[in-house]
Amino acid sequence: MDDLNINWFPGHMTKALRMMRANLKLVDVVIELLDARIPASSANPVMNELLEGKPRIVALNKADLADPEWTKKWINHFNAQGLKVVPLDSLTGSGTKALVSQVEQLGASKAGKLVAKGVNARAVRAMILGIPNVGKSSLINKLKGVHVANTADRPGVTRGKQWIKIGRNLELLDTPGVLWPKFEDREVGFRLAITGAIKEDIYDIEKVMVHMLSLLRAQYSERLIERYNLASPLPEDATELLDLIGKRRGCLRSGGLIDYDKTRRLILREFRDTKLGKFTLDRP
Numbered sequence: 001m002d003d004l005n006i007n008w009f010p011g012h013m014t015k016a017l018r019m020m021r022a023n024l025k026l027v028d029v030v031i032e033l034l035d036a037r038i039p040a041s042s043a044n045p046v047m048n049e050l051l052e053g054k055p056r057i058v059a060l061n062k063a064d065l066a067d068p069e070w071t072k073k074w075i076n077h078f079n080a081q082g083l084k085v086v087p088l089d090s091l092t093g094s095g096t097k098a099l100v101s102q103v104e105q106l107g108a109s110k111a112g113k114l115v116a117k118g119v120n121a122r123a124v125r126a127m128i129l130g131i132p133n134v135g136k137s138s139l140i141n142k143l144k145g146v147h148v149a150n151t152a153d154r155p156g157v158t159r160g161k162q163w164i165k166i167g168r169n170l171e172l173l174d175t176p177g178v179l180w181p182k183f184e185d186r187e188v189g190f191r192l193a194i195t196g197a198i199k200e201d202i203y204d205i206e207k208v209m210v211h212m213l214s215l216l217r218a219q220y221s222e223r224l225i226e227r228y229n230l231a232s233p234l235p236e237d238a239t240e241l242l243d244l245i246g247k248r249r250g251c252l253r254s255g256g257l258i259d260y261d262k263t264r265r266l267i268l269r270e271f272r273d274t275k276l277g278k279f280t281l282d283r284p
């Protein structure tokens with residue numbers, strides 16, 4: 001993605017991947033954390049390869065920011081592929097109960113097999129995987145809020161690993177797996193930038209906003225019209241649209257010229273704060 005000028009360091013990736021592979025061996029279930037606003041763009045196809053048939057559950061985080069209609073459609077889409085899905089808001093903790101119970105159910109068969117082999121029953125073990133900023137730490141912290149005890153370094157649990165005991169039957173690895181976003185697709189890069197998955201200093205906000213405005217005009221034009229008190233239909237041209245919004249919001253420089261940069265940042269902020277409503281950019 002030379003447009004967005006994004007550079008990922010293969011050294012870090014290789015090391016992170018090696019650690020993740022080692023950790024994956026310790027768990028029964030993987031929680032794949034996706035951004036509910038961009039369930040496709042926030043996924044990394046390396047997951048499938050990495051997991052090699054390990055039971056996995058999809059958690060659609062930041063569901064509080066996503067369009068509920070489309071969240072339903074995404075859930076159906078994943079269910080049709082035989083995947084369990086839980087929508088989450090890791091800030092309020094909404095959905096975490098359902099997540100814990102689904103993970104326990106999914107891992108129970110593994111624990112059951114151990115019992116059948118004469119091994120003592122143990123808690124289901126799980127870990128969280130996801131791209132930066134998707135909410136891995138927030139989810140772990142929220143789950144910690146309901147934990148019974150930290151189970152660091154206790155016998156029967158791999159030494160040197162921090163496990164968080166959640167409820168009676170679940171242990172969560174304290175270190176989430178960090179996947180890098182996949183940028184080969186230009187469109188994916190834009191969507192990651194819009195939702196804040198990648199840092200602002202590594203992309204060109206001008207290009208990102210041209211793209212975002214055309215996406216919003218196509219998918220949610222009525223929201224723009226309402227929020228910025230614009231006439232329908234909206235202009236085709238993104239700069240023209242920016243001009244209108246800048247005028248409405250008084251984003252002006254000296255001499256009465258539109259301050260485009262200020263206007264862009266205003267729209268982006270309002271989008272991310274749901275002042276423009278709840279958005280889902282990816283469609284199944």
Ligand SMILES: Nc1nc2c(ncn2[C@@H]2O[C@H](COP(=O)(O)OP(=O)(O)O)[C@@H](O)[C@H]2O)c(=O)[nH]1
Nearest residue numbers: 061062088089090091132133134135136137138
């Ligand atoms: N609205 C909303 N924000 C969230 C949610 N989960 C995380 N965040 C925010 O997303 C940002 C990144 O979260 P963080 O847990 O650090 O992501 P990590 O990089 O995957 O560990 C932070 O600003 C969080 O407050 C959520 O479910 N809803």
Ligand SMILES: [Mg+2]
Nearest residue numbers: 133136137138
């Ligand atoms: Mg984190």
